[in-house]
Amino acid sequence: MSAPKKVVLAYSGGLDTSIILKWLQTTYGCEVVTFTADLGQGEELEPARAKAEMMGASAIYIEDLREEFVRDFVFPMFRANALYEGLYLLGTSIARPLISKRLIEIAEETGADAVAHGATGKGNDQVRFELSAYALNPEIKVIAPWREWDLTSRTKLLDFAEKNQIPIAKDKRGEAPFSVDANLLHTSSEGKVLEDPAVEAPDYVYQRTVDPEKAPDAPEYVEIAFERGDAVAINGEALSPATLLTRLNEIGGRHGVGRLDLVEGRFVGMKSRGIYETPGGTILLEAHRGIEQITLDRGAAHLKDELMPRYAELIYNGFWFSPEREMLQALIDKSQEHVTGTVRLKLYKGSVRTVGRWSDHSLYSESHVTFEDDAGAYDQKDAQGFIKLNALRLRLIAMRKRRLGG
16 A cells, blocks of 8 residues: 555544554654544543644544434434344444544545544454445545554553653553443443453443432333434424434433443454443333334334344444445335334333333224224134134144154
8 A cells, every 4th residue: 555645534632543643644754634523422522623733633623423423323223223132232333434434525525545543453443444434435545553553552652652742641651441432322341341251340330321229219201202213302302313312311321221241243253342331222222112013014023123133233344335234224214104103111220111102103903902892893703714724734744744654
């Protein structure tokens, strides 16, 4: 790969990406444009601007992408009820394609010929960033410093920072107890004190949820309204996508909802242990399934459930911009045409349960399922023929077994 002339760096303002900024300048002699995305991680981002200016970034982009993140990435994923390995709500995975999209757009705006990220060579994020980047610009150069440099220890990183006058926060001089990734959908904590999967995670790992045992002793009820598969209101108040998810995070957080301790299979092959907190997303998944129960036909619902693991795996592995994910999305979105109505949920000490649901689009017919007189809505004698036809092939198999003595 020829040396880049201008690089757009996904920049958090933290120590690692600050070291990468300087490393790009010294290694390639190139201009570096920084891009910092506000995805609801809950950190003040203006210090990143000051740091990038101090370190000689040729242009600085700091953008609030929370609404786009929830509207165009989180909500489409939740229409599918996506769970990776049956449990993980894909909070980190779904943020990467949006960051990559803006990296490529900024590269085009600024005339940059390369993009760079701070993901390590052991994890999934390098794959997600780069697959997305190449899908959007097949000619782009992607620089992954962690796969190139010789700064292979914390000591070497700190030495590089000191030699290049990169400010080091006091809490960065010692080994961090674990690493954290956060956005509006979740927090993800990995490494160090969490590396032994046999040991319970310490309480201080959790940042977004109270201990369920210390949550309020009284339950809280919340109503979520949906239109065509997307949540649009809480307790009758219409809210934008990002505002709605923020509100659900607050509600779920105070009841200890959405904690997950998971050992997952990374795309690169190894297993890793992560602690996830997804309070709003956990409520949203339960609510969405609640409204689908009465608005989605059985055939459509079961087909969605069959396809969901494949869809979730595509997102986890970094294939958001692949044709197969887009094909599945079209099918999922078609299924959501009548997923409109309201769900009532009960939150209590770490749990969230659907306790009521109603919709003008409901397929539920009380007259058909009642144990009382159904006034002719359903003729129970019809079931006899239905059962006989469905039993026909089973009876033929049983007759053959008898005939052959098997």
